[in-house]
Amino acid sequence: MTGSLAAHDLSVRYMTRHGSVEALRHVDLEAHPGEVIGIVGESGCGKSTLVTAMASLLPDNARLQGSIVYGGVDLATLDAHRRRQLRGNEIALVGQDPMTAFNPVLTIGDQLIDFQHHRRDLSPAGNAAPIAVMLERVGIADAGRRMASYPHELSGGMRQRIAIAAALLTDPGLLIADEPTTALDVTMEAQIIHLLRELRQTYNGIIIVVSHHLGVIAELCDRVYVMYAGEAVESGEVNAIFHAARHPYTQALLACDPARFPQKLDRLPTIPGSLPSLTEPVAGCLYAARCDRVLPQCRTTRPPCVDLGAGHVARCHAVIP
Amino acid sequence: MLAYTLKRIGLGLLILTFVMVAMYAAVFLVPGDPATVALGPRATPELKRMLTERMGLDQPVWWQIVEFFRNALTGNLGYDVWSNRPVSTLVMEALPNTLILGLTALAAALLIGVPLGCLSVVKRGTIADAVIGVLSVSVIAVPSFVVAIYSLLVFAVALRWLPAIGAGEAGDFASQARALILPAFAIAFGWIGYIARMVRASMMEVMGEPHIRTARSFGLPEWKIVSKYALRIAIIPTISLVAVGLGSILSSAVFVEAVFARPGIGKLITDAVNTRNYPVVMGTVLIMTAIYVSITIAADLLIAKLDPRGRDVFRG
Amino acid sequence: MSSAAEASGTYPDRQRFPLLGALLADPFTCIALVLVVGFLVTALLAPWLAPYSPTKIDVLHKLQAPSAAHWFGTDHLGRDLLSRIVYGARTALMIAIVSVAIAGMIGLLLGIVAGYGPRWLDGLLVLVFDSLNSLPMIMFALAIITVLGAGTGTLIVVIAATSFPSYARLIRAQTLARRTSDYLLAGRLMAASAARIVFIPLLPNVVGPLIILLSMDIPVVIMVEAGLSFLGLGVRPPTPSWGSILYDGYTSIRAAPYMVVFGGLPLVLATLGFTFLGEGLRDYLDPRLQAGEPS
Numbered sequence: 001m002t003g004s005l006a007a008h009d010l011s012v013r014y015m016t017r018h019g020s021v022e023a024l025r026h027v028d029l030e031a032h033p034g035e036v037i038g039i040v041g042e043s044g045c046g047k048s049t050l051v052t053a054m055a056s057l058l059p060d061n062a063r064l065q066g067s068i069v070y071g072g073v074d075l076a077t078l079d080a081h082r083r084r085q086l087r088g089n090e091i092a093l094v095g096q097d098p099m100t101a102f103n104p105v106l107t108i109g110d111q112l113i114d115f116q117h118h119r120r121d122l123s124p125a126g127n128a129a130p131i132a133v134m135l136e137r138v139g140i141a142d143a144g145r146r147m148a149s150y151p152h153e154l155s156g157g158m159r160q161r162i163a164i165a166a167a168l169l170t171d172p173g174l175l176i177a178d179e180p181t182t183a184l185d186v187t188m189e190a191q192i193i194h195l196l197r198e199l200r201q202t203y204n205g206i207i208i209v210v211s212h213h214l215g216v217i218a219e220l221c222d223r224v225y226v227m228y229a230g231e232a233v234e235s236g237e238v239n240a241i242f243h244a245a246r247h248p249y250t251q252a253l254l255a256c257d258p259a260r261f262p263q264k265l266d267r268l269p270t271i272p273g274s275l276p277s278l279t280e281p282v283a284g285c286l287y288a289a290r291c292d293r294v295l296p297q298c299r300t301t302r303p304p305c306v307d308l309g310a311g312h313v314a315r316c317h318a319v320i321p
Numbered sequence: 322m323l324a325y326t327l328k329r330i331g332l333g334l335l336i337l338t339f340v341m342v343a344m345y346a347a348v349f350l351v352p353g354d355p356a357t358v359a360l361g362p363r364a365t366p367e368l369k370r371m372l373t374e375r376m377g378l379d380q381p382v383w384w385q386i387v388e389f390f391r392n393a394l395t396g397n398l399g400y401d402v403w404s405n406r407p408v409s410t411l412v413m414e415a416l417p418n419t420l421i422l423g424l425t426a427l428a429a430a431l432l433i434g435v436p437l438g439c440l441s442v443v444k445r446g447t448i449a450d451a452v453i454g455v456l457s458v459s460v461i462a463v464p465s466f467v468v469a470i471y472s473l474l475v476f477a478v479a480l481r482w483l484p485a486i487g488a489g490e491a492g493d494f495a496s497q498a499r500a501l502i503l504p505a506f507a508i509a510f511g512w513i514g515y516i517a518r519m520v521r522a523s524m525m526e527v528m529g530e531p532h533i534r535t536a537r538s539f540g541l542p543e544w545k546i547v548s549k550y551a552l553r554i555a556i557i558p559t560i561s562l563v564a565v566g567l568g569s570i571l572s573s574a575v576f577v578e579a580v581f582a583r584p585g586i587g588k589l590i591t592d593a594v595n596t597r598n599y600p601v602v603m604g605t606v607l608i609m610t611a612i613y614v615s616i617t618i619a620a621d622l623l624i625a626k627l628d629p630r631g632r633d634v635f636r637g
Numbered sequence: 638m639s640s641a642a643e644a645s646g647t648y649p650d651r652q653r654f655p656l657l658g659a660l661l662a663d664p665f666t667c668i669a670l671v672l673v674v675g676f677l678v679t680a681l682l683a684p685w686l687a688p689y690s691p692t693k694i695d696v697l698h699k700l701q702a703p704s705a706a707h708w709f710g711t712d713h714l715g716r717d718l719l720s721r722i723v724y725g726a727r728t729a730l731m732i733a734i735v736s737v738a739i740a741g742m743i744g745l746l747l748g749i750v751a752g753y754g755p756r757w758l759d760g761l762l763v764l765v766f767d768s769l770n771s772l773p774m775i776m777f778a779l780a781i782i783t784v785l786g787a788g789t790g791t792l793i794v795v796i797a798a799t800s801f802p803s804y805a806r807l808i809r810a811q812t813l814a815r816r817t818s819d820y821l822l823a824g825r826l827m828a829a830s831a832a833r834i835v836f837i838p839l840l841p842n843v844v845g846p847l848i849i850l851l852s853m854d855i856p857v858v859i860m861v862e863a864g865l866s867f868l869g870l871g872v873r874p875p876t877p878s879w880g881s882i883l884y885d886g887y888t889s890i891r892a893a894p895y896m897v898v899f900g901g902l903p904l905v906l907a908t909l910g911f912t913f914l915g916e917g918l919r920d921y922l923d924p925r926l927q928a929g930e931p932s
Contacts, residue, residue, distance in 0.1 A: 088538065092539075103532045105554055106549075114539075114549075163535075170539070249623040336768045338773050339765070339768045340768050340772065343812075344780060387689060409756050458916060459909060461912065462856065463908065464904065466864055466867060467901045470883060471901060473887075474894055569774075570762055571773045571775070571776075574866070575775050577759045593783070594787075596781075602783045606772070606777070610772050613771060
């Protein structure tokens with residue numbers, strides 16, 4: 001089944017010993033089958049929380065408000081059992097760190113077969129064959145031997161590819177890749193990006209890629225959401241975001257990317273200040289303290305979403321259409 | 322794997338040798354010569370001479386030690402001072418009873434303790450978890466012979482449901498099984514709590530690891546995650562501790578056998594101690610140590626097999 | 638076990654006695670503290686608390702059920718059970734303190750020697766420690782008792798001999814760590830004496846884990862003493878010991894079941910108290926350490 005995804009006014013709070021942490025504030029997100037959506041932002045901006053909420057894997061101390069509608073059903077209203085039915089079935093998640101993603105005492109094959117439990121069409125006996133085929137598709141040679149291996153016998157890049165294969169095998173309508181290249185070195189990163197790009201040709205569901213690496217997002221995605229401190233501050237087509245960014249944070253972020261500079265600099269540009277504390281309620285714009293175009297109303301009222309045409313939206317007081 | 326196995330066995334043999342030497346040397350620490358000590362007030366010069374000869378004490382020390390090792394390696398651990406029966410025979414007669422008791426207790430403790438620990442994890446944070454937690458700590462604190470006596474009082478004397486004494490009729494499996502219940506329970510009692518606690522702690526740690534999240538993200542049911550994905554890893558430290566604790570189980574067996582008047586190593590050794598029958602004591606200790614060391618080695622090897630990560634880098 | 642404190646996210650009023658505050662926060666540790674203090678008080682004030690002499694034989698009144706005159710009844714020799722139990726606490730405490738102190742000192746000494754001395758000596762000592770740990774403890778104890786004869790002195794030797802390896806290991810680990818660390822080098826540069834280099838940095842770091850080990854060992858020692866006395870291999874009669882009281886109850890179990898009930902109770906309460914207290918202490922000082930095994 002493939003369907004559209006629409007998160008509306010999504011907020012997530014974690015209840016901890018030190019108070020409640022607002023990890024996500026009133027986020028709106030939309031995705032349609034065949035699209036590759038990117039979610040970019042620095043560490044702690046809430047990107048992982050967003051996709052964790054979509055995969056309904058939030059921990060017990062999380063409180064969710066708003067809605068996540070997928071294929072016509074609001075995931076936030078489902079009970080635990082129904083949510084579990086969707087995981088590994090309609091919604092597949094590829095995690096951040098391939099080195100710790102797999103159980104160390106079970107073989108890869110054993111785990112992959114288990115992961116396909118939702119697919120009734122693959123009886124236990126026949127299970128191995130389609131798995132081997134998929135492994136070859138993602139570039140794992142000698143799939144049979146790999147399936148009998150333990151995770152620690154394989155490299156990080158291989159494990160990440162296997163994780164992607166496992167996700168694809170479940171035939172999901174929504175595939176989420178959470179920082180797919182962060183833990184890998186440059187050559188492996190290139191391979192994974194290549195793999196994901198090839199995937200676009202054959203896969204007709206929604207792909208969501210989360211990364212703090214601007215290059216990866218630029219290579220892979222059709223549309224991008226830029227996040228800061230739990231909010232979606234700008235969103236739009238990839239070209240619009242990367243070449244015509246309007247939100248001060250996005251602009252500052254792009255300006256900091258060392259890849260942009262043709263020659264060496266003595267000092268790399270940074271964004272002054274640091275992330276606001278997520279445990280205290282904030283009035284106004286969360287970026288106000290660090291913004292170079294801050295206006296008086298930025299500190300008092302929450303910035304509105306400004307429509308800049310062709311799906312490009314920025315949440316800022318200082319942006320005029 | 323092979324190198325590690327050999328290394329462990331080598332270490333075990335070394336320890337065993339050391340124990341043997343220490344045990345034998347201890348005899349010479351005895352104030353007065355062993356024969357007098359063994360005979361006590363009945364020591365007439367003649368009996369003393371006979372005993373000294375029999376125990377080989379009139380030979381030079383180095384000869385005695387060499388003889389001892391030579392004999393031990395061929396299975397001859399000396400003779401019972403009083404009945405002149407070979408020590409090894411006495412031990413082999415008594416051993417099966419104790420082993421049955423110990424293994425039954427261990428099996429019971431695992432069969433009850435492990436599921437209890439898992440239950441604790443699945444229901445973490447609830448009242449059930451808290452109750453299991455408190456009970457677990459409490460039962461560990463109570464010594465096994467106290468449990469033995471209290472259960473004897475309640476089940477055998479007051480309620481008369483189970484036999485108070487003995488190991489049942491030879492050849493009658495049912496009566497032997499009935500006689501096994503209370504003693505095995507007395508030993509297992511504390512272990513149930515300990516194992517439940519260990520399993521819970523271990524599981525909680527494993528359940529927080531990223532690979533469990535992966536399994537969850539594929540929608541695997543919680544029971545499968547607990548039993549297949551988490552338990553296999555979490556059980557490893559439990560096995561290690563249980564193996565080490567086997568010595569403790571054997572110790573408990575000594576007391577429990579005394580309380581329930583069961584034949585076994587416990588009775589053998591306590592009688593020998595009371596009559597200063599040193600060859601029997603020494604022989605028993607050596608055999609029990611050998612068994613115990615073997616179990617520890619087996620447990621280490623089992624862990625190495627279960628956890629493929631550790632095989633190459635085991636520090637032993 | 639200090640879950641109440643954990644859950645509320647705050648520790649109680651720390652003020653001048655932070656440890657006490659933390660301990661009192663958890664209900665179980667409170668009860669444990671009461672039990673342990675009760676045990677210590679009973680043991681120390683035994684002569685004043687016991688209504689009768691524990692060894693006074695009065696065969697005419699043997700095996701009497703609890704009554705106003707004898708709160709716990711009398712044993713098979715007519716001795717007042719309550720008095721015997723009170724004095725039994727004294728025996729237990731005395732043996733526990735002496736043997737643990739001796740074990741601690743031996744462990745400290747050998748641990749330092751192993752850690753700071755030549756490699757071959759260290760290897761040998763580690764072999765000794767491992768061997769002692771390899772023996773089922775009771776076997777070792779019985780072997781020593783055979784050689785030395787049963788009695789209070791032997792008991793202390795046995796307990797000390799089986800306990801010291803764990804202390805020695807701890808001290809050795811700490812010593813080894815200090816041996817190669819920077820302030821050792823600094824000490825050498827300042828030409829400080831070997832003793833100063835080893836002891837001064839060592840002791841403060843060792844005190845915490847050592848106290849935990851010691852406090853966890855006390856209930857074990859009490860149980861071992863009771864167990865061996867039960868088998869008739871511990872303290873010699875007529876010295877009252879909880880173990881021998883239990884044995885007397887065991888032999889008279891049908892005639893006087895109350896003996897078993899009352900005889901076992903102090904043992905259970907004392908060990909429970911020490912165990913929960915040890916847990917509380919451990920939670921406070923170092924939550925990473927594991928609890929001990931059952932016996």
